[in-house]
Amino acid sequence: MTTTPLPPATTSAAPAELPAPSRGDRRRRFGPRALLLNGALLVGLVASLGPLVWMVLSSVKPEGEIRQFPPTLVPQDVTLENYTALFDRMNFPQFFLNSVIVALAVTVGAVLFSAMVGYALAKIDFPGRKALFLLIMATLMVPGTITFVPLFVLVANLDLINTYAALILPFLAAPFGVFLMRQFMLDIPDELLDAARVDGAGEFRTFFRIVLPQTGPALATLGILTFLGSWNNFLWPLVAVQSADMYTLPVALALYSTGQNTVQYGLLLAGATVIVTPILVVFLVLQRRIIQGIATTGIK
Amino acid sequence: MALRTDAPPVTGGPATRGRRPESARRRRRGYAAWGFALPFTVLFAVFMILPVGASLYMAFTDMRGADLRSPLAVNFVGLDNFVTAVTDPQFQQAAGNTVYFVGVAMPLTLGIALLLAALLNSGLTWFRSVFRVGFYAPVVTSIVAVAVVWRFLLQPDFGLVNTVLGFVGIDGPDWLTDPTWAMPSLIMLAVWRNVGFSMVILLAGLQGIPKDLYEAAALDGAGPVRTFRSVTVPLLRPTLLFCAVMAGIAYLQFFEEPFVMTQGGPLGATNSVAYEIYNQFGFGDYGLSAAMSYLLFVAIAILSFLQFRLLRPKN
Incomplete structure (x- = not known):
């Protein structure tokens, strides 16, 4: 870190981001x-x-x-040959489909529900608001390692073991998502909402027509993060699903890699590639948004 | 929390809707708010609050797999599960391994992340966004998948790591089956995968430090090390705190790495608390497993608290 040279005096046609470098x-x-x-x-x-x-x-x-x-x-x-073995002999198309279904459902549901409750917490004064907010914040740091045993007992008694519901429902109540959405919705000007209400729009109309479009970037960020988390999630799917046709990709790969295929590296690496590549492609396409989202979350 | 006043901005205007009594409107808005909150709140109560409470209840009972369908018909055993856990040599080893893992991986992750962020922020980097994307890419990968890949990389006979070490004349160890090297192998994977996350956040923090502070430091004759210590680190404290807490929470629960790479071996050298919780659950010892979960939870809370004490902004 040396002294920063003074900005050049004669560069008027500088590019948007960085001033043109001086000599x-x-x-x-x-x-x-x-x-x-x-x-x-x-x-x-x-x-x-x-x-x-x-x-x-x-x-x-x-x-x-x-x-x-x-x-x-x-x-x-x-x-x-590794890929054909994966897809012909090992039912990977089914695992892939399971992962896609679960990740999409979790993403849509968690983002929508987080946005709804985040809006209520940020912009509507209602009885119980403070208590609800504190309760949600209190669970922000409760990790899945703590809850998976009682959650398994619960899901077993609801007869949901080996179902998509077991893989999806627990992740629709995401405290972090609520925190993020509330944070962003606090920035929506009250005048905008009041104007809509004066025009006769009900709360739900205001939410879908005014609030959601205003929070587009935050919704996208939360959506991407939720999708990533769900796609890579391991412990809960490992516990909640016992029949092979319900495995998600990480569960299938982990069990194959520790079972009888433990040294079939070609097969295992093809499986790893199938899990990682779609996410990497999504990441490369959306990298600016993802990295900025992460950075702003850290700052907020 | 910003409390908003409920007074409408337009009063006594031509709008007749605004004439409704205030209390009725408040009630109507209260219903609407709970309407928004309802789907989340129901799921939150069932799938979060209930399990958190039930976890504490289970930790004090002798619940086993056989009681799955009658979770209330179990005996209270007081602190027995906690005593069993802390006196069990296997759990003690797992706890020691977890401290080892967190104690090495966390400082290493933050240190490398801070170094990379400082390099990227120096203004001398040629393709900054390429580096940023490249360092972040491992963060989005599935731990299970990259653990499989690293098992392959660390394979002693034809693995890439020992091949590269061989180029410089080092005879690499049998990483995952050597009790000394197994844990460093898992740490290597964890640091490799997680550095990008902290780096991106720290980089944003660095960019938020006003340039004129550096200019002032330079005018005062401060060298790079002094500037880093007296300007960068103090202003970066909140960001460092956030990264440390996030890394601490994640690392205390490490599970996929030993599950895929070592199954906790060799000789329990990579068994983690989370893995032990999973194993006890697998043996059907739900009460013991829940007690271990609570111990881990307390450890997470203590670590976060210590980090706040250590890294909170000094006024």
Whole structure:
């Protein structure tokens, strides 16, 4: 962290984000310090992405090539046999479908319910509001590891073991989502809502026509985070589902990887790729929104 | 909490709707509010409040798998489950392993994340958004999936890690079956996967520090280390606190890593409290399992409290 050079005086046509680099800036940005710093970051980047790249590359190698020493960087004998085994022999299409159904239902339900209760908590003065808010905040930090045993007893007595309902319902009441939505809805100007009410719009109409469109970015952020959480969720699906046709992807992979397929790396890496790749694609497409969402959550 | 006044902004205007008595309107809005809150509140009561309460109840009973259909017909056993848990060598080992895991992985994660964030914030980075995306990518992956991948990377004979170590003449260990190296392996995976999360938040925190503070520090002749200690760290405290609490909560519950990579072995060296809770649940010992859950919960609360004490903003 050296002294920041004064901003150049003669750059009027600067790009939106950064001022055009002055000559000193440019020298700094390509000087030995910068070289060293970017080199270090590059090493970090390789360490960060290397395992994922290696996963994809290895998943299209035949089992023999996977076990070769020294390992081949680029697959010599590209094959999809691991994937065909996964999808033909191992019922992965069903697991994939289960994961999609559960993640979509959890996302839509949790976002909608969080937005509704968040709106009431932020913008309507009603009896019980403070108590409800405190109760929700008190459970914000209660982790799934604490509740899964009684939850299992409850779900078993509701006869919901091995159902989508068991995988979905407990995640529709997400305290973090309420916290996030309330936080954002506090920023909606009261005048806007009052204007709608004066125009004769009922509370529900106001909510769907005025409030929801105003909170678009927050809804998107919460939706993405909820989807990610559900897609990667493991402990509860592992407990709540016992018949193989109801497995979600992580449960199926974890059980296969610790069962009789424990050293069939080709198969397991293909399974890992099937779980990770869709999420990575979603992430790359929406990365700006996801990273900004995370950053603002941390700041708030 | 911002309490809003309930007075309508337009009074005595031509609108006849505004004439309704205030109390009736308040009641109507109260119903509407509970209408909004209802779906969440019902699910919240059934799937959150009830289990949290039931967990405490179960921790004091001898409930077993056989009582699944009659959870109320069980005996109270006082603190027996808690005594059993804390005197059980296996649980003690799991607790020690968990402290080891959190104690190493958390500072390592925060330290690397802070270093990366500071590098990315230095103004010298060439492709900042590429680095940001690249470092964050592991965060979105399923732990189960990447644990499978890391098991493969750490494979002693043809794994990538030992191959790379071999290039520089190091004979890598048999990571996951060596009691000494198994836990560092899990820590490596956890740090690799979670650094990006803290890094993004810390980077946003760094960007929120006003530039003129750095200029003032430079005018005062402060070097980079002094500036970092006296300007960056104090102003970053709340952000560091948030990252530390989030990492602490997540790491105290680590479960997928040993489940997939080691099944708690070798010789219990990677058994975690969460894994032990799951195992006792699997054995049908619901009461014991619930008691262990509560102990973990208390540990989480204590760690968060300590972090608040340690990292709260100093005035």
